[in-house]
Amino acid sequence: MSENPRPSNVTDGPIHEWFSLSYSNYLVLHRTLLQSMPTEWQERMVACLDELQHAYSHLEQVEAYEVTPSTEHIVGEMTDLQLRMASIDVDLYGGAVPPAGLTGDELAEWQEKHETAEPAYSRNGVELDPVERVLIPTIDPVPHYNRGRTYIEPKISAASPVEPAPGSSPLDHLKAMAGNARNAISHTHAGRTADATEHVHAIERLLTAYHQAARTPKES
Template identity: 60%
Template sequence: MTEQPYQRTDGPIHGWFSLSYSNYQVLHRTLMQSMPVAWQERMVACLEELRDAYEHIDQPECFEVQAATEHIVNEMGDEQLKQAGITEDWYGGETPPKELTDVEFAAWQAQYETAEPVCYDRDGNELDRHARVLLPAVDPIPHYRHAYIEPRLPDDYPGCESATP
C-alpha cells in the first residue's frame, strides 16, 4: 500500500490534535524545562523556527491561559451552572407575575414550563445544551520556579544523563 502524501492542513500536527476542535496547544513550562537539555534544545529550535516563519503575520501581544475542567451543559448541577454564568429559562421567556399565591404560581408554572430549559451564557448567548464549557480549576502542576518534575523516559533516551536538575 502506497502512503498518500499529507496536505499542508491535514499533516502530522492535524493528526496529533486528533478529533478535537482545539485551536491551540498549551505547553507547560514546568514540564518542558524538566526534560533533558538535549530535548529542550530541539524544542527551542522548533519554536524559534516556527516564530521566524511567521514574523510577517500579526500576532497577539499575549494570551490568558487558565487550568479548567470540561463539562457538558445539560450534565451540570446548579452550582456548576452558576459558576459558569449559565442561566436556564424554563418558561419560554415568560416571567411569573408578582404576588402569586403558591396555588396560582403552580398553575402559572404548569402553563408555561417547558420540557427542557433554554440555556444562556453570561453574555446572553443561547447555548446548545450538549455544548462543552470550561470551569476554572486549580493547576495540578506547580509553577516552574518551585518545581522540577522528573520525566519518565526510557533508559536509552538520548540525553537522559542530563535530565536531573
C-alpha cells in the same frame, strides 16, 4: 524528491492528526513540565520552537495571550451550581414568568404547567446550545515554574540497552557502550548528568583512538 512530501491538502499533516477531532485553535504547554524534561529533549524542543518562530517572523501576531486554568463542561449536563459558576441562565418555562403574589403551592402548580421539555440556556444574552462546551476557572494542579527551579520528574521509558552480537569486534562493543550511555543521559535530570556525560566522552575518545589505530599501517 523530498523525504517528507506534503500531503495533497498541505494542512492535513501530522500536527492536524495530533489534534485529532478537537476544535482547539491553540496548544498550551506548561513551562514547568517543559523545563523538567531531559536536557536532550529540551534542546530538540527549543530548536523546533526557534525554527517555527523564524518561519513566521514576517507575520503580524498579537502581543500576548491570557491563559486561564479551567475545567470543561457540557452545558446540558451541568449542575445548578456549575451553571451559576459559569454565569449561565436557564429558562425552564419558554420565556413565561410566574405572576407575582403566588403561594408556594400555586407557584409549584404554575411551574409544573409551564415547564418545557427542553430548557433554554443563555449567557450574557447569548443563547447556548445544550451540547456546547464551556469552561469554569479552577486552580492549576501543576506548580509554578518558579524561575526555572521547579522540577517534576517525568516518567519516561528508557530504551533497552543495546547488546553487541556474540563475536563482535571491540569497536562494536565501544559503540554499544556509547549509545547506551547517551540514552541513559537523555532520561536523567540535567543536574545529575555531569558524571554520565564524562563517561560518554571517555568512550568517544576510545572510539577515536581505535579508528586512528585501525587506519595506521602496520610495520612489516
